[in-house]
Amino acid sequence: MVHTKAEILINQMIAPDHFKMVLRLKDFRGSVKPGQFFHIRAGSDYDPLLRRPLSIHRIGNSTDIIEILYKVVGKGTQLMSRRSKDTYLDVIGPLGNGFKIAKRQRNFIIVAGGMGVAPLLGLCDELAKFRKKNIAVILGAKTADYIVCEKEFRDLKATVLVATEDGSRGVKGLVTDVLADTIKRFDLRETGIKLGAKNTSELTIANYQPGATLYTCGCKAMLEQVAKICRRYNLEAQASLEERMGCGLGACMGCVVNTVSGYKRVCKDGPVFELGEIIF
Amino acid sequence: MDMSVKIGKMKLANPIMVASGTFGYAEEFKNITDLKQIGAIITKSITVKPRQGNPPPRLWETTAGLLNAIGLQNEGIDSFIKNRLPFLRSTGTSVIVSIAGETVNEYAYLAEKLDTPGVSALEINISCPNVKKDCRLFAQDKTTAASVVKAVRKSTKKTIITKLSPEVTDVCEIARAVEKAGSDAISVINTIRGIAVDINTQKPRLANITGGLSGPAIKPIALRIVWETKEAVSIPVVGIGGIMTASDAIEFLLCGSSAVQIGTANFVNPKVSLLVLKGIENYLKQKNLSGVKDIIGKALIKK
Structure with a gap:
């Protein structure tokens, strides 16, 4: 996990209100798993104040290239949609656990x-x-x-x-x-x-x-x-669950979901959970 | 540059603290910021028994602010001491443990339990707005506020900081009462209760209905209360409320804060404490001052 700048390589509308963004993470050599997310600062002032957790849509051939798919639903995603190619976003990630892939399952x-x-x-x-x-x-x-x-x-x-x-x-x-x-x-x-x-x-x-x-x-x-x-x-x-997030790092307890073993943090214990574990 | 400040018996390398509830138990931030450069780390509030907290949704973002209703979710004092304190001790910075009780005796019990090496001070949280329904906070009455501080004072020799609520008629009388009861310092402000409503579902955004408002939106209120508190007491005041930048922190110092706490900004930038520290140092250099003590309370106008 790193806190770094990400260069916007592509930010393109693919359907009404739906955007695909391709990012190059600066100085990133770690690994990225499907189901993990990045905590992205859409703007630079206080409205919106918080970061937006956006899941990894696709991972590039080298792991410093990631794709994000997002829908414009509020101020944060609207700001993101207006960002032009070659500008930078402040990102933290990859965060969360990612999907478990059962090796023997076909x-x-x-x-x-x-x-x-x-x-x-x-x-x-x-x-x-x-x-x-x-x-x-x-x-x-x-x-x-x-x-x-x-x-x-x-x-x-x-x-x-x-x-x-x-x-x-x-x-x-x-x-x-x-x-x-x-x-x-x-x-x-x-x-x-x-x-x-x-x-x-x-x-x-x-x-x-x-x-x-x-x-x-x-x-x-x-x-x-x-x-x-x-x-x-x-x-x-x-x-993979979605919840409003504060820190994204497991500290603030803001994004919990109710499970059979009590409240769990979507950002840290998830965002991927065993579906049967969730209490709706 | 002399950035050191003294709060009670505690000498801090610099006046930057991270606020309770916004920094977990510090381990969550270890890979992303340099913990030992932070003046003091204040833990999430610890209670006697584990608490599961409030049902979700617990957060709602507002214009330049954040409403939260976590409800003090934590693992309880025994697990804290066993599982969290060892890491906190290893950070190399001052550790302030925030404690929250349901009764005066619980506060005393927590203080006794924390009379252990590696804990630099206690912050008495008598002002969390998210746990008591239809009931006054300890911080909303000078007698109950003082009785908590008195009980903690009897249980520990460590530095005590008492965290007060902005939701009172006269913060000065509460501040004087906790000073008299033996608190070494006062931190202000805890969050201010607010509500947000979803106009589509026509229901409150938070399951708890109300949540505590933090972030830049509350800074002017916090500065006013820091000012009033500083005028009322002679013990140090620690300022909190919407600090995002060095200039925000400097405003608090000028209004009489001996140290500041950074809260919600940690969510926006986990490295913010270090940026604020650097910014204050630059400001002092520009003003040709030798240390942070030169600006503490500088804006207060003598009546």
Whole structure:
């Protein structure tokens, strides 16, 4: 973890209000894991006052290059969106624990609600390095305009299922509807696993491995539904959580989430938690 | 440049402290700032029993400010001494332990437990706005404030700093009462309660409804209370409230603070203490002064 300057190499709108920023970290030689985040100072005066925790979207070929995907929702992200190439941001990171990748697992389900996709593409980059694997990605958003990264996931040979609330793309409904439907076809007890939904191409999993690991990120309401589904099908799941943060270093206790073992800090104990551990 | 100051029996290399609750137990910052350059580290408030704190959300950012309602989440005194104090001792700087009790006896008990090497001073937190519902703080009544200080004074020979609340009618009478009860210094101000509302859900932003406001937004109030307190007592005053830069800290010193505490700014820049220190040194050089003591209370106008 370092406190350093980061040069903005790219800051580009990729969908309405959605931006991709590529940063080069100054003098950074450490390692970066998918699921970790950077605590970024968007401006330089007192409004906004605090840093913004933004998860790592993708890691470059050298670890001093990182991508951030963000949506303009307030003053901080608005300031970030106006920053031009070749200027510098004050960043602290990488922070937090990152996703745990089960080395023996070969079946993965990624569930992304809206901007929840941000930390999951970098994760998929890692999963795609496995030789024999099956990755299903379920992307959800309000409308087709806000479905991002679909091509990038497909380029990683993942099967991508899309849900939009207005039905303008993919299945009309929520990601959790698609997930439930997918898992029903994803029989965990039998040796031949089939994965797919009615409206998408059906895929067969060639290399059988019992069960699957699910990775998810999105709003609390969505995560709660995903947790219920995972409990019902006894699926191992990890979720990246979001919370308002103070220090980002585990000191202020401002960003806690309620878990079966009490309040835990999203910045330090997370942001990735076992989904079953979270109390909604 | 002589940056040293004395607070009670405690001699500090410089007047920069990090405020309770904003710096954890210092270990969280060890890889990101040079701890031994900080004048004193004040720990997160410690209670007798572990406390789980308030339900989330606990933070809400406001214009140039931050509302927090952590609710003193901490692991309790026994775990603190066993698991946190060894690192604090190793930092090579003065360690001030903030203590918070629910009763006068609890404060005395905590002070006794902390009568141990490596603890330079105690800060008595009788002004946390986030723990007592519909109930007065110890710091909101001169008699209860004094009774806590008296009990702690009996339990320890260490330097005692009493942290007061800005939410009182007359801070001077409280300050005089804690001075008389044996406090070696007074720190002001703790946060000021505030509320923020989400107009979409039409509900408060914080689960606790109210939170303590900190950050640059409260600095003028803090300076006024430092000024009033300094005029009321002869013990040192430690100024806190919205310090972000060296010039903010210098304002506090000019208003009579013998030392300053940096709080919310640690979240913005974990190295801020060192920048503030350097900035004060530069200011003193520019003014051709030999030390920080030359500016303490300089703005106070003798009546």
